Amino acid sequence: MNLIQLAFSLSVLLLALAVVAVLMRGRGGVSGAVYSLSAIASGLLGIAGVAFLLRAGAPQLMTLPIGLPWLGMHLRLDVLSAFFLIVIGLGGALNAIYGLGYGRHEEDRARVLPFYPSFLAAMTLVVLADDAFSFLLSWELMSLLSWALVLSHHRKDEARQAGVVYLIMAAFGTMSLLLAFGLLAREGGYGFEAMRAGAGVRDTAVTVVVILLMLLGAGSKAGIVPLHVWLPLAHPAAPSHVSALMSGIMTKVAIYGFVRVTFDLLAPAPWWMAMVVMAIGAVTAVMGVLYAMMQHDLKRLLAYHTVENIGIIFIGLGLAMGFRSNGMETAGALAMTAALFHVLNHSLFKSLLFMGAGSVLTATGTRDMDRMGGLIHRLPVTSLLFLIGAVAISALPPFNGFVSEWLTFQAILLSPELPQWGLKILTPGVGGMLALAAALAAACFVKVYGVVFLGRPRAPEAASAVEVDRWSQGAMAALALFCLALGIMPGLVIDALQPIALALTSGLLPAQASDPWMTIAPIGAGRASYNGLLVLLFIAASAMMAAWLIHRLAARGVRRAPAWDCGFEMDDPTTQYSAASFAQPIRRTLGSIVFRARETVHMPPPGDNRPAHLEVTLLDPVWDSFYGRIHGAVAWLADRANVLQFLTIRRYLSIVFALLVFLLLVLTLWN
Amino acid sequence: MTSGLSFDIAHLLAGGLVLISFMMLYQDRLYALLNVYAFHALVLALSVSWQAWIQDAPHLYVTAAIALVFKALIIPAALHRIIARLGIRRQVEQVVGAGLTMLAGMGLVALSVVLMLRLTRSVETYAQEDLAFALAVILLGLLIMVTRRNAVSQVVGFMSLENGLILAAAGARGMPLVVEISVAFSVLIALIVIGVFLFRIRERFDTVDVAALDEFRGEKQ
Numbered sequence: 001m002n003l004i005q006l007a008f009s010l011s012v013l014l015l016a017l018a019v020v021a022v023l024m025r026g027r028g029g030v031s032g033a034v035y036s037l038s039a040i041a042s043g044l045l046g047i048a049g050v051a052f053l054l055r056a057g058a059p060q061l062m063t064l065p066i067g068l069p070w071l072g073m074h075l076r077l078d079v080l081s082a083f084f085l086i087v088i089g090l091g092g093a094l095n096a097i098y099g100l101g102y103g104r105h106e107e108d109r110a111r112v113l114p115f116y117p118s119f120l121a122a123m124t125l126v127v128l129a130d131d132a133f134s135f136l137l138s139w140e141l142m143s144l145l146s147w148a149l150v151l152s153h154h155r156k157d158e159a160r161q162a163g164v165v166y167l168i169m170a171a172f173g174t175m176s177l178l179l180a181f182g183l184l185a186r187e188g189g190y191g192f193e194a195m196r197a198g199a200g201v202r203d204t205a206v207t208v209v210v211i212l213l214m215l216l217g218a219g220s221k222a223g224i225v226p227l228h229v230w231l232p233l234a235h236p237a238a239p240s241h242v243s244a245l246m247s248g249i250m251t252k253v254a255i256y257g258f259v260r261v262t263f264d265l266l267a268p269a270p271w272w273m274a275m276v277v278m279a280i281g282a283v284t285a286v287m288g289v290l291y292a293m294m295q296h297d298l299k300r301l302l303a304y305h306t307v308e309n310i311g312i313i314f315i316g317l318g319l320a321m322g323f324r325s326n327g328m329e330t331a332g333a334l335a336m337t338a339a340l341f342h343v344l345n346h347s348l349f350k351s352l353l354f355m356g357a358g359s360v361l362t363a364t365g366t367r368d369m370d371r372m373g374g375l376i377h378r379l380p381v382t383s384l385l386f387l388i389g390a391v392a393i394s395a396l397p398p399f400n401g402f403v404s405e406w407l408t409f410q411a412i413l414l415s416p417e418l419p420q421w422g423l424k425i426l427t428p429g430v431g432g433m434l435a436l437a438a439a440l441a442a443a444c445f446v447k448v449y450g451v452v453f454l455g456r457p458r459a460p461e462a463a464s465a466v467e468v469d470r471w472s473q474g475a476m477a478a479l480a481l482f483c484l485a486l487g488i489m490p491g492l493v494i495d496a497l498q499p500i501a502l503a504l505t506s507g508l509l510p511a512q513a514s515d516p517w518m519t520i521a522p523i524g525a526g527r528a529s530y531n532g533l534l535v536l537l538f539i540a541a542s543a544m545m546a547a548w549l550i551h552r553l554a555a556r557g558v559r560r561a562p563a564w565d566c567g568f569e570m571d572d573p574t575t576q577y578s579a580a581s582f583a584q585p586i587r588r589t590l591g592s593i594v595f596r597a598r599e600t601v602h603m604p605p606p607g608d609n610r611p612a613h614l615e616v617t618l619l620d621p622v623w624d625s626f627y628g629r630i631h632g633a634v635a636w637l638a639d640r641a642n643v644l645q646f647l648t649i650r651r652y653l654s655i656v657f658a659l660l661v662f663l664l665l666v667l668t669l670w671n
Numbered sequence: 672m673t674s675g676l677s678f679d680i681a682h683l684l685a686g687g688l689v690l691i692s693f694m695m696l697y698q699d700r701l702y703a704l705l706n707v708y709a710f711h712a713l714v715l716a717l718s719v720s721w722q723a724w725i726q727d728a729p730h731l732y733v734t735a736a737i738a739l740v741f742k743a744l745i746i747p748a749a750l751h752r753i754i755a756r757l758g759i760r761r762q763v764e765q766v767v768g769a770g771l772t773m774l775a776g777m778g779l780v781a782l783s784v785v786l787m788l789r790l791t792r793s794v795e796t797y798a799q800e801d802l803a804f805a806l807a808v809i810l811l812g813l814l815i816m817v818t819r820r821n822a823v824s825q826v827v828g829f830m831s832l833e834n835g836l837i838l839a840a841a842g843a844r845g846m847p848l849v850v851e852i853s854v855a856f857s858v859l860i861a862l863i864v865i866g867v868f869l870f871r872i873r874e875r876f877d878t879v880d881v882a883a884l885d886e887f888r889g890e891k892q
Contacts, residue, residue: 650820653817657813661779664782668782
């Protein structure tokens with residue numbers, strides 16, 4: 001059995017597991033069985049991906065006699081799909097292990113269990129699909145199953161609203177994909193092979209339109225601004241390990257769709273398309289992190305960070321498009337490597353952070369950060385692992401997030417070599433936006449960590465929180481280890497990604513693994529290099545030295561003293577920084593422009609002993625200016641069309657008759 | 672086969688159908704309308720059998736026989752009986768005046784002739800004319816349906832529309848008999864259903880003016 005057959009049978013197994021979960025619902029051990037089998041199957045999927053990627057052999061093909069007549073179902077495993085198989089397999093397996101523990105607290109298990117393995121299977125089939133029909137079918141399956149997972153807490157209004165918005169956006173996205181594949185199929189057929197062969201003869205205009213449609217279709221699933229609106233609603237509404245799967249893995253499958261079409265099925269696009277993609281990426285990154293900064297719901301904040309990271313990935317992809325259309329293969333390979341590395345990294349630390357949020361949710365029963373605090377004492381393991389995830393997503397060395405963002409910056413620094421002035425001018429601007437987003441992300445995670453884990457408990461739930469079970473801790477620890485390992489051994493990943501870079505951008509980076517001490521120097525030793533291991537050793541040594549010095553020179557032992565509160569010894573935990581007060585400087589500087597943030601202080605009149613309170617109003621620019629108008633137009637049209645519901649039978653006949661005559665007239669004049 | 676005379680006769684019969692559709696347009700008495708409809712069906716039967724003869728297609732005789740028996744005899748007779756039994760007021764209320772309706776009808780005939788002559792250049796001439804006339808009959812049938820308020824006259828409009836379909840089918844060669852028979856039966860069933868409905872409407876509202884239905888839905892005309 002070759003690897004593609006293995007991957008396909010594993011996804012069939014996962015689908016079968018869903019059926020078993022439905023049949024056996026309500027039995028005692030079914031939750032554990034489903035999650036452990038999902039973990040094993042996805043682990044094997046990941047191993048299959050690794051095996052294929054390291055060998056980097058010829059693509060493996062498989063044709064099944066199901067699907068559309070005369071088309072069948074074509075599957076293909078190449079280096080790109082193998083890489084995304086690793087992302088799906090790793091994330092799916094660790095989230096399933098987390099689910100072993102987390103799923104025990106789930107109230108409606110029967111609403112999650114069947115969909116979890118089938119969702120994994122659908123995502124696997126998306127990356128394996130080799131014709132438009134199987135791709136769209138698996139894509140829709142993925143959308144619908146994740147929709148069902150979003151609705152697993154369907155009694156909450158929030159989840160139902162998220163479900164409606166998600167369904168509309170998913171339908172819109174699939175429609176765009178359908179149109180894109182329709183255009184791609186003009187040169188031959190619905191198989192990807194024919195589309196690839198038609199790349200040379202395809203019109204430039206068609207190429208551009210297909211990329212724009214892919215931006216709409218795959219971008220709405222990945223969450224680019226302004227199509228991201230469903231994401232911060234839907235991802236937090238699902239159970240936490242599913243949120244991790246949707247945020248960490250499904251958005252990556254959407255990226256896969258974009259990469260597959262833009263870099264594999266299409267010829268290089270005109271250079272200004274790269275500007276479009278890069279600009280979208282930059283806006284998405286900054287807007288995502290600004291939105292996140294304004295949140296005080298932990299899971300929603302993480303969901304907005306997904307938007308930010310998708311923006312970073314799209315910046316890398318846009319750069320790769322720009323270099324590719326100018327024939328700069330090595331630079332293109334660098335940008336593509338950076339984007340794919342960030343795909344892997346984000347899937348790891350976003351899963352870790354969502355699991356951490358899930359543990360906090362289990363421990364305290366709330367997602368409101370202003371009801372947490374001091375959890376580092378109650379949840380020591382979770383807080384350490386969450387810290388690692390937070391450092392990694394803030395792109396601080398020695399963790400993996402730094403490496404991929406550093407690689408992206410290296411690619412941006414190559415932009416002066418681009419021939420077009422538009423790209424030359426835009427790319428440093430995008431770099432600035434990326435730097436801004438990275439800095440704001442760090443600020444945002446200082447806020448998260450400080451408010452959730454440090455300080456004193458703000459609510460009794462936080463004071464009485466208990467640490468989560470071993471399975472959940474184990475899954476998080478594994479992800480944290482991966483984050484560290486990829487951060488100090490990035491050369492291995494970069495080398496493993498080179499077959500993909502070669503296939504998509506026809507360029508190669510120099511081999512990194514041979515460099516001593518895990519140093520990476522993607523462009524050449526003279527230009528720029530980074531050594532995660534050295535940074536780790538330096539950080540560890542200096543931290544230990546500082547600790548030793550402090551213990552030596554200052555008093556030993558831990559002293560507990562009242563926290564500083566303006567000279568008053570007040571025991572009220574609300575005197576601490578809250579999520580909103582931490583964000584105030586950024587809300588006043590950037591938020592007043594982007595969100596038209598307004599702060600009003602309500603002072604009680606003299607003699608009234610109610611406390612004064614501060615009210616913050618934020619307007620969502622995307623909802624108000626974009627979706628608000630669409631909603632208004634649809635409502636107006638629906639109002640006008642309402643009249644049609646109350647006509648007489650003869651009127652209906654007359655309308656049909658008039659339409660018939662009108663069409664006949666058009667036909668007459670047309671010929 | 673496409674000799675001048677046979678073409679002229681086919682043309683004459685199809686054109687006759689259009690003319691009789693015009694006669695239906697201005698009839699404002701139910702019995703007269705039914706009589707004209709029977710005449711319409713009779714001319715249709717003649718036209719189809721003429722087509723059968725010049726195309727040498729014996730199965731078209733069956734179609735012609737169906738048209739003659741059902742449409743020219745049974746259906747008008749049944750509608751006569753229904754009208755008599757229900758005691759329906761025999762004046763048809765028209766929405767638009769007869770003159771205006773006739774003008775609209777002329778426009779429709781012109782439209783269908785222009786359209787068909789342009790669209791079907793590749794077809795033999797007499798089939799071309801046939802199709803143009805058939806489309807005109809169909810459109811006139813629809814026009815009858817939308818300009819009348821009386822349910823019975825809407826039924827008649829529908830039947831004459833169906834006659835247009837048969838005319839078009841007979842003109843096109845190689846139309847299988849099965850299709851025609853099924854069309855004929857569907858029309859028969861439509862008649863039965865509509866007849867039953869007429870009784871029901873009458874029982875409830877004491878009239879077959881469809882405006883009563885509108886009132887029942889809580890709306891004004």
